[in-house]
Amino acid sequence: MMDQSFSNKNSHGKGRQMPIHYGSKKLNMATISSPLATQIPQAVGNAYALKREANGNCAICYFGEGAASEGDFHAALNMAATLKCPVIFYCRNNGYAISTPSAEQYKGDGIASRGEGYGIKTIRVDGNDIWAVYAATKKAKKFAVENNQPVLIEAMTYRVSHHSTSDDSSAYRPSKEVEDWTKRDNPILRLRKYMENQKIWSMEEEAEALKSIKTRVLEAFAAAEKMKKPTISTMFSDVYDNSPPHLQAQFEEVQALISKYPDYYKVNDFSSDL
Amino acid sequence: MIRSISSFGRYPSFQQTNKIYKKTLSPFLRLQLTNYSSLYDHTAEPVKNLNVGVAHSSFLLNSIAKIRNDSELSQLGLAQAPTKKMNMCQAINDALTIALNKDNKAIVFGEDVAFGGVFRCTVNLSQTFGEERVFNTPLTEQGIVGFGIGVAAQGHTAIAEIQFADYIFPAFDQIVNEAAKIRYRSGGEYDVAGLTIRSPCSAVGHGALYHSQSPEAYFSHTPGLKVVVPRSPIQAKGLLLASIADRNPVIFLEPKTLYRSSVEQVPEADFSLPLSKAQILKPGTDITIVGYGSQIYTLENAITMVERDMPGISCELIDLRTILPWDVETVVNSVNKTGRLVISHEAPITSGFGAEIASEISNRCFTKLESPINRICGFDTPFPLIFERFYLPDLARCYEGIIKTLKY
Structure with missing residues (x-):
């Protein structure tokens, strides 16, 4: 994840996407794309193909309550229901799409009520309760795979962070509201309290874990930051399966330029193409 | 499945390629640059005695x-009018107000x-004009544009915002x-007639695939639309008010990197700048250079360096301003005078709007052309x-490209 965020030569996405756009073929995790809701009908297609493979697998697709306003969401639910696809639509309803509160996003009973309209079995779950989320997802998977049918899960939560590092959410919601949720109820806090009640976790272990995790994160941060960027030719690969002549010519144009102006282009930040 | 590895393995080595292609670059001239600094960065250091970047542009x-001496503003009777210092974001807010x-x-x-939009262009409008007139929509671009079409078909004025031009495609239909x-x-x-769709476009330094695109060419292929790209606060205000008043649907693409980096004394009055009218920003005799939006400032710097390094050469720079329908006449007249044409835009070169300009100009100015028309564009x-x-078609690439065309 750190490599992806620093666009270095080890990043799966080869430095091409913004941070937090990870993915992993090994982990069966489709690479994130910025446009909203585009992944939802795609997951239906994945699920259809998985159904044909008959290996007991299903697809699960995550999105927010804002993305559920996009046309792709509605197309996906209808396709999944009519084509009997083993897919789990997992909506994280955290109350905000950037600045837009869910009260301005929809007027019905959340996202869950839409599942019913498309003939899709639906679960609404407390998204701050990790065990409830686990149980709901497990049950949804069993149902989807056994019946070749989609399931919609709506997990209710609250977005305690800003939308992104370039967002300041105090411009559109009271800081007190955020503080309250941070202190009162969020998935991490809830799990911690549960573990403390079960006597499998303590304040001391919490403090120690926070400290050691912070150190590890900063180490990974520093290591990823130091690493060279991918080779410059990486800019032109993967556009197609093989590089057509016009892209080869464009790469040659870049090579000629950077050889004339290596310092200007900070060529040393990048791994060598040699 | 194994992700395909780079297809460039069978390339000639870097040194070989270098030998082969070095000759396409000017062998005697070398851009005096040592550091890559963002052209849009206020803090961009003077590079070898040239202050690069929007903040230092002589066109602002x-x-x-400068307002008093501007010929277009004089013609519009605005040269003596009261002005206010605004960046492009504030000028757009002013136009909407x-x-x-x-x-x-x-x-x-x-x-x-x-709440003011992610770029703050609509700040305070909802408070001033009420939630019935300035409001959030659900997150659906096809819904936003379809809704705008209905509003406009009913004879009202619909000013829609698509948060990033990269996200306009659900509304393409x-x-x-x-x-x-x-x-x-x-x-x-x-x-x-009353539909205007505003959307931030183009590179910003860290936007990657989906916060950087310049989609003007897709829309330029659609009869019935107008497509406008402003380069500065005054331009944005005048062209946006013209787009809103225009009796056709207009796609108004705002280069987001200019929202804060470009600052001008903007006439406070309600005024329109003409659509489908290009502007000659710098007259010249030896080569015509056409661009629009934020690319204008890269071209300005490249021209300054070319003219410094090739004494006696003068370049004419044209800001197209409206992409569709574009001002063929201004470009034709210029190329008939100079005999050479360079077109530059950030969008990918293949089927970019430069291709349309090149085609039309080669048709109209064939006998006057002294070199092939050169497009310096995104890859x-x-x-x-x-x-x-x-x-990007950056300073070095534009500098080299202009010289190549001049020396052809």
């Missing part, structure tokens, strides 16, 4: 004296518009098949985050 009318004030049927809407064709298909009975890849400096 950032003093009262004027539009909402003078036309009670005008509404402004889109994702996150009510509504724009291309509906907004653009309603007048034609209804025999002129219906139209969406034919998705917009790559960490490779942005190599992808």
Whole structure:
């Protein structure tokens, strides 16, 4: 994840996407794309193909309550229901799409009520309760795979962070509201309290874990930051399966330029193409 | 499945390639640059005695004296008018305020518009004009544009915002098949004269695939639409007010990197700049250079360096301003005079709008051309985050390209 965020030569996405756009073929995790809701009908297609493979697998697709306003969401639910696809639509309803509160996003009973309209079995779950989320997802998977049918899960939560590092959410919601949720109820806090009640976790272990995790994160941060960027030719690969002549010519144009102006282009930040 | 490895393995080595292609670059001239600094960065260091970047542009009318001497503003009777210092974001806000004030049927809407928008272009409008006229929509671009078409078909003024031009594509059907064709298909009975779609576009230094695109060429392929790209606060205000008033659907693409980096003394009055009229920013005799939006400032710097390194050469720079329908006449007249043409835009070169300009100019000016028309554009890849400096038609590439065309 750190490599992806620093666009270095080890990043799966080869430095091409913004941070937090990870993915992993090994982990069966489709690479994130910025446009909203585009992944939802795609997951239906994945699920259809998985159904044909008959290996007991299903697809699960995550999105927010804002993305559920996009046309792709509605197309996906209808396709999944009519084509009997083993897919789990997992909506994280955290109350905000950037600045837009869910009260301005929809007027019905959340996202869950839409599942019913498309003939899709639906679960609404407390998204701050990790065990409830686990149980709901497990049950949804069993149902989807056994019946070749989609399931919609709506997990209710609250977005305690800003939308992104370039967002300041105090411009559109009271800081007190955020503080309250941070202190009162969020998935991490809830799990911690549960573990403390079960006597499998303590304040001391919490403090120690926070400290050691912070150190590890900063180490990974520093290591990823130091690493060279991918080779410059990486800019032109993967556009197609093989590089057509016009892209080869464009790469040659870049090579000629950077050889004339290596310092200007900070060529040393990048791994060598040699 | 194994992800395909780079297809460039069978390339000639770097040194070989270098030998082969070095000759395409000017062997005697070398751009005096040592550091890559963002052209849009206020803090960009002077590079070898040249202050690069928007903040230092001579095209920005950032003093009262420049306003008084500007020929276009003089023609419009605005050269003596009171002005206020604004960046492009504030100038757009000012234009929207004027539009909402003078036309009670005008509404402004889109994702996150009510709190001021993610770029702050609509700040305070909802408070001033009320939630009925300036409001958030649910997160659906096809919904936003379809809704705008309905509002405009009803004879009202719809000013829609698509949060990033990269996200306009869910609305492509509504724009291309509906907004653009309603007048034609209804025999002129219906139209969406009052529809304007604003959207931030182009590179910003860290936007990657989906916060950097310049999609003007897609829309330039659609009869019935107008496409406008402003380069500065005054231009944005005048062209946006013209777009809102125009009796056709207009796609108004705002280079987001200019929102704060470009600052001018903007006339406070309600004024329009003409659509489909290019502007000659710098007259010259030896080569015509056409661009639009934020690319203008890269071209300005490249021209300054070319003219310094090739004494006696003078370049003519034209800001196209409106992409569709574009001002063929201004470019034709210029190329007939100079005999050479360079076109530059950030969007990928293949089927970019430069291709259209090149084709039309080669048709109209064939006998006057002394060199092939040269397009200096984005490469034919998705917009790559960490490779942005190599992808863009930047200062070095424009400098080399202009010299190549001059020396042909």
